[in-house]
Amino acid sequence: MNDEWSEAVDVRSQAADRLLEAQRSGKPCAPVRDLVSTADEGYAVQEINTRRALDEGRRLVGRKIGLTNLAVQRQLGVDSPDFGMLFADMAYLDGLPVPYGRFLQPKAEAEVALVLGRDLVGGPFTVAEVIRAVDFVLPAIEIVDSRVADWDITLADTIADNASSGAFVLGNTPIGLRGVDLRLAGMTMTRRGQEVSTGAGAACMGHPLNAAVWLADTLGAGEYPLRAGDVVLTGALGPVVPVAAGDVFEAVIDGLGSVRAVFA
Numbered sequence: 001m002n003d004e005w006s007e008a009v010d011v012r013s014q015a016a017d018r019l020l021e022a023q024r025s026g027k028p029c030a031p032v033r034d035l036v037s038t039a040d041e042g043y044a045v046q047e048i049n050t051r052r053a054l055d056e057g058r059r060l061v062g063r064k065i066g067l068t069n070l071a072v073q074r075q076l077g078v079d080s081p082d083f084g085m086l087f088a089d090m091a092y093l094d095g096l097p098v099p100y101g102r103f104l105q106p107k108a109e110a111e112v113a114l115v116l117g118r119d120l121v122g123g124p125f126t127v128a129e130v131i132r133a134v135d136f137v138l139p140a141i142e143i144v145d146s147r148v149a150d151w152d153i154t155l156a157d158t159i160a161d162n163a164s165s166g167a168f169v170l171g172n173t174p175i176g177l178r179g180v181d182l183r184l185a186g187m188t189m190t191r192r193g194q195e196v197s198t199g200a201g202a203a204c205m206g207h208p209l210n211a212a213v214w215l216a217d218t219l220g221a222g223e224y225p226l227r228a229g230d231v232v233l234t235g236a237l238g239p240v241v242p243v244a245a246g247d248v249f250e251a252v253i254d255g256l257g258s259v260r261a262v263f264a
C-alpha cells in the first residue's frame with residue numbers, strides 16, 4: 001500500500017468510526033464531509049460499516065433507495081439518488097410498536113416496497129427483467145434517521161451514513177405487479193389521524209420501477225447484488241415528516257393497501 005492509499009483508507013475509517021460511535025452512543029455527530037466529499041468516498045465509508053455489521057452477525061435483507069423524489073432532494077439540498085443497506089433488525093411489524101429510543105432524529109416517509117423472487121446479478125437490466133424478478137409489492141413506511149446532528153447533510157454525508165436509514169415497516173398483504181399502475185398510485189400518510197404527506201408513484205423517478213432498475217444496475221456487478229428474497233424500498237413518494245415519541249403514522253397507497261408505524 002502506498003502512503004496516499006493508506007491515508008485515504010485511514011480517513012474513511014475515521015468517518016465510519018464517527019458515524020458508528022454516534023449510533024452507539026445515541027449522540028449525533030458532526031458531518032463527515034471534512035473527511036469525505038464525493039459519492040464514491042461516501043460509499044467506501046458505508047461499506048466499512050456494512051462489513052462491521054455483517055461481521056457482528058447482522059443479516060442483510062434488502063436495500064433502500066433514497067433521494068428519488070425531487071421534493072426530498074430539494075429538502076435535503078442534494079441532486080441524485082443513493083442507496084443504503086437494510087438489515088433484519090431494522091424490520092418492524094405493521095401496527096406493532098417501533099421503539100422510538102433506537103433512533104436519534106427519526107423521520108417517516110411512505111414508499112413502495114418490492115420483494116424479489118429472483119437474483120439480479122450482472123446487468124445492466126431492462127425494466128422487463130426487473131419486473132420478472134419482483135415477486136410481490138407492499139406498502140411501506142421507512143423511518144429515516146441521521147447520525148449527523150440536525151440532519152446537516154451533503155450527499156457524501158448521507159451516503160456514508162447508510163443513506164440515512166433507520167428502520168422500516170412493511171404492510172402484510174402482498175400484491176402482484178400485474179394490473180397495478182405504480183406510477184399513478186396515490187399515497188396519503190397521516191400522523192395521529194392528520195394528513196401530513198401526499199404523493200404518487202410518479203414522484204419516485206417517474207415510476208418506482210425506474211428506481212429499482214437504477215439500483216439493480218448500480219449493484220449488479222458489485223459485491224452486494226440484489227438477491228431473491230431481498231426487500232427494496234424504492235424511495236419516498238411524498239415529503240418526509242419528523243417523528244415524535246408516541247406518534248402513529250398510517251400510509252395508504254392506491255392498489256397496495258395500508259401500513260402503520262406505531263412509535264412506542
Ligand SMILES: C=C/C=C(\O)C(=O)O
Nearest residue numbers: 066067072164235236
Ligand atoms: C434521507 C433519506 C431520504 C430517503 O430515504 C428518500 O428520499 O426516500
